[in-house]
Amino acid sequence: MPRTHRNAELAMLLFAMALVAVYAATVEATVLETLTPRFWVPTALLTALFVALHMVVRFLAPYADPVLLPAVALLNGIGVAYLRRVDLARAEPDERIDLGLFSGVGGRQLAWTLLSLILAGVLLAVIRDHRIVSRYAYTLGLIGIVLVMLPAVLPASISEVNGAKLWIRFGGFSIQPGEFAKLALVSFFAYYLVRKREVLSLASKRFLGIDFPRGRDLGPIVAVWLFSLLVLVFEKDLGTALLYFGLFIVTLYIATERSSWLIIGLLLFFGGVYLAYVLGASVGGPFRNFYDRAQIWLNPFEGERPFNESYQLVQSLLGLGTGGLFGTGPGGGQPRFIPEVEDDFIFAGLGEEIGLFGLSALLVIYFLVVSRGLRAALAVRDSFGKLVAGGLAFTMGLQVFVIVGGVTGLIPLTGQTTPFLSAGGSSLMANWLLIAMLLRISDAARRPATGAAGGPAAAPGAKQPPAQLHGAATEVIR
Amino acid sequence: MPDFVLTVARFGFLILLWIFVFTVVGVIRRDLFAGTRSSRIVAAPRGVGGAAPAGRPVAKVKRGKAARQLVVTAGQLAGTRITLGEAHITIGRAEDSTLVITDDYASARHARLVPRDGQWFLEDLGSTNGTYLDRAKVSAPTPVPLGVPIRIGRTSLELRT
Secondary structure, three states, X not given: OOOOOHHHHHHHHHHHHXXXXXXXXXXXXXXXXXXXXOOOHHHHHHHHHHHHHHHHHHHHOXXXXXXXXXXXXXXXXXXXXXXXXXXXXXXXXXXXXXXXXXXXXXXXXXXXXXXXXXXXXXXXXXXXXXXXXXXXXXXXXXXXXXXXXXXXXXXXXXXXXXXXEOOEEEOOEEEOHHHHHHHHHHHHHXXXXXXXXXXXXXXXXXXXXXXXXXXXXXXXXXXXXXXXXXXXXXXXXXXXXXXXXXXXXXHHHHXXXXXXXXXXXXXXXXXHHHHHHHHHHHXXXXXXXXXXXXXXXHOOOOOOHHHOOOHHHHHHHXXXXXXXXXXXXXXXXXXXXXXXXXXXXXXXXXXXXXXXXXXXXXXXXXXXXXXXXXXXXXXXXXXXXXXXXXXXHHHHHHHHHHHHHHHOOOOOOOOOOOOOOOOOHHHHHHHHHHHHHHHHHHHHHHOOOOOOXXXXXXXXXXXXXXXXXXXXXXXXXX | OOHHHXXXXXXXHHHHHHHHHHHHHHHHHHHHHHHHHHHHHHOOOOOOOOOOOOOOOHXXXXXXXXXXXXXXXXXXXXXXXXXXXXXXXXXXXXXXXXXXXXXXXXXXXXXXXXXXXXXXXXXXXXXXXXXXXXXXXXXXXXXXXXXOOEXXXXXEEEEEO
């Protein structure tokens, strides 16, 4: 029997939870100057939840990648612990010691984690083979586009938060439908490209040593490009536009293995962004918001700006600067001074407390999660699975880049959540669904082709042809 | 809390964080080496007569009658010979194929031949008009015996020693 590494997964999971406990304890010791006897309760709950999901994986996806779950659990755990730390900072000093464990954003994040993990478990239980998703590809594509467009169409009173129309608010709840749209769109793109990849990679003209596809094959990419620019205009959000556009380009690239798509995509994106910038400067209107953001990014410290428009970015940069190399220690920072520290700017808030040293560890963990996703894409034996896993892993990487780049001033800041760290139910749920899908695909990729019955060498694979995906090519990896 | 304890906790957390990262990398590393072996097993259907005697390496047994050449026997490229090595052979109209066939009935990436333990396997890459091994349509990786024609559109190919 090939090794499944499930025990390694459990061990790493417990290690991750120990780290979260250390973080929570240090926070209490710093902020409260004492260790309350119940500091471990949120961590213990998280541990129970993750171990439960680990058990689900053990039974439903026994060959899944052992790294994904513990790495993501660490990020999620640190997120919950940091959000509790933000609650402590916001409470009155004499009330801090009695602050309820389940109040505030930290408590809510714990509840969202519970819900997200249940969803992830359900997804693993319902989708036993990732290829069945392709049956609903067009439905998912439609759902994805509706979810993306919904906030743009709804009145601003329902959908607008901080200048970006990305939300649907009702009652005390607000959800970000775009987060879920990612998953639906990846599945749709993957299905579409599996069907069309012959056409896209067949005809091309060679120019400057690169294969460029013919004009008429550019149709779908131009359509999605326009669509993502529409999102940018109506929802006033560069990040989301970049996310959907990058997603499509990369799935195209994976499907056709032509680097020309990447070049065309980058040219189109930068062209579009530059046009939006120029239009924002001259025409204004819907492009104005983007122009303002670009100005904030270019000169955050100019004139009165640090006290007005670029207040968020400047506070974020100052927070990161205060943290320096090793940070002020968990609980030692001043998260109250960073606006939106619980969602968009959580990376700056964490950076103040764990420093560059800690932040780079978190970034490496993101990198490892993404690389494991891409590894699953490489190893899985059907094209649809390859495209879905590659697309999902890349989307997560791009999202981390967009928000961390924005918070650190590398690129213009846009409102994206930091996957697994930020407070927010929709982001957490969508990203856990993403991880569940990656677990499912990596399970398919690593499962011996002959099934568990008699070991890999017993039954010849030639007698069990891999299932075909609606007549599309089923690749056997070398 | 004494400052000393806080300092230890603060740096201890960072160090543990990196130890976690390296633990994860270690698991990935072990997995990569195990992965190369298992993924080969995954894609390696054993040959038709591949019941090699236990204890003897499969490759050694088959070395004697291993295919050395791929010969085009019919079609526009008739007479073309490709000497076979360790690498797989891709066949199709795409320019980067090992064997580029200009045949109206061939797809850009039509089929490929993959060596495994001295045996060559034919695999259709989702072509429009199909790949045939003698008269049978190839739908899954199939071992190719010597001298049996592979038909792609109007082109025929054979493995020879």
